[in-house]
Amino acid sequence: MSNDLNALKQALQFSPDNIPLNLLYAQSCIDEGMIDTAGEAYEKILSLENDHLDARLGSARVALLQGKLSQAAVRAEQILQQSPNCGEAYIILTHIHINESEYSLARQKYTKAIEQNPSLKDPGIEADLKNAPETERPQRMGIGDDGSYAQTEAPDTQYEDSDDEPRGGEAFDLGLSDFERPKLNFNGVGGMEALKEEIRMKILYPMQHADLFKAYDKKIGGGVLLYGPPGCGKTLISKATAGEIKANFIAIGLHQILDMWIGNSEKNIHRIFELARKNTPCVLFFDEVDALAADRRDLRQSAGRNLINAFLSEMDGAQSENDGVLVLGATNAPWHLDPAFRRPGRFDRTLFVPPPDAPGRAAIIDVMRADKPIEELNAKALAQKTPQFSGADIKAVFDLATEYVLTEAMKSGKVIPLKTADFIRAAKRHKPTTASWFDSAKNYALYSNQGGMYDEILQYLGLLK
Ligand SMILES: Nc1ncnc2c1ncn2[C@@H]1O[C@H](COP(=O)(O)OP(=O)(O)OP(=O)(O)O)[C@@H](O)[C@H]1O
Ligand SMILES: [Mg+2]
Structure with missing residues (x-):
């Protein structure tokens, strides 16, 4: 309260x-x-x-x-x-x-x-x-950023050419907004090489070579769940996937689904999936999917259940064909997800997004240093001094280091470029935020490790060889 x-x-x-x-x-x-x-x-x-x-x-x-x-x-x-x-x-x-x-x-x-x-x-x-x-045929509507409905422009149509009907057709009149086409791609994500490769194998290649898959009668689609501690790049890499991909990408915020009024949330889910089905190949990205089950804004208790059921039945493609629709979900509390989410055909593949290792941290530092007034920064040295730091923690170190220099700069009235020592001093002041996540994750991994789902956590902690 x-x-x-x-x-x-x-x-x-x-x-x-x-x-x-x-x-x-x-x-x-x-x-x-x-x-x-x-x-x-x-x-x-x-x-x-x-x-x-x-x-x-x-x-x-x-x-x-x-x-x-x-x-x-x-x-x-x-x-x-x-x-x-x-x-x-x-x-x-x-x-x-x-x-x-x-x-x-x-x-x-x-x-x-x-x-x-x-x-x-x-x-x-x-x-x-x-x-x-x-x-009668009314105006085109979309759901705005704040979750309200608003009129939207016809979406940008810079997609790879394809011979199907022009985009911006029927699908967009269903009531949903935009295909996202972020500028960010894998280059803007430091490290995470193994994960990038897995995403290429599991998401990008199948989407790009849909015809080949068809020839072997293999379906593309289903669900991939990214999970891991906060601030380690789940959202970032998902958005970057959109930039890499030669398929449509729709990012859905839960506020776009949850609606005060009874039944509307279910309808919104259906609209989103329909939009994806009409624009295959398509990746649907649900950030923080666990909130689907737990958001307080969904006001009636039973409504949560209905919403989950609606979501699952859309994923199953119960009423419709989901071939070519890949659902990407991100969460840092996979254990709060109803186990039904992980049945075959739903989020049956999971990818762990761990905190970056030292070379990963150095790569993140290299991404973040761009466009900053830095005199010299030894990324390797800083990476050594930041064990357990997430990407977000490293960002905090950058902010803190900038603050130090800014204070001095204000005194002297000159721009003072940053040096490695400033960063190392900042790193000492910042406590990594991933440790507490592992404290609770460890218990789930040890005591409710459904089908080995959390083996990667145990491996990371050195509890499983
Ligand atoms: N690999 C990376 N390369 C560059 N920046 C990164 C990387 N990982 C994280 N960051 C930075 O940390 C911030 C937080 O990352 P992000 O939002 O993707 O984390 P998350 O895993 O989705 O966290 P949460 O579970 O809290 O949603 C990013 O906005 C970015 O500034
Ligand atoms: Mg996130």
């Missing part, structure tokens, strides 16, 4: 009948994902003031989030009797109708909501209605 929420709770103990305070508490509970508690707070207000409009609305929203659709509908109707111009109540009814697949009713209610209050325009709803049967 956050500090604010605690403070509110304490304040309520002193004045339990304070309506504004209860309202604030309820809203904060919703923000924290504590839906049931929020519901209690709204009921408390209604017991004090039966027709309190905001509390009635809050209570209707809570019911909706809890999946109690009829209760939500009753509340919304009550509100409209009391206040026929309440656009928010129409929005709640819209969601209920969408959930019941009653799209024309949903459209009516949504139109009313917007008539009453144009600021209630909700691209999420519009996307749902657009994908519903019997609809």
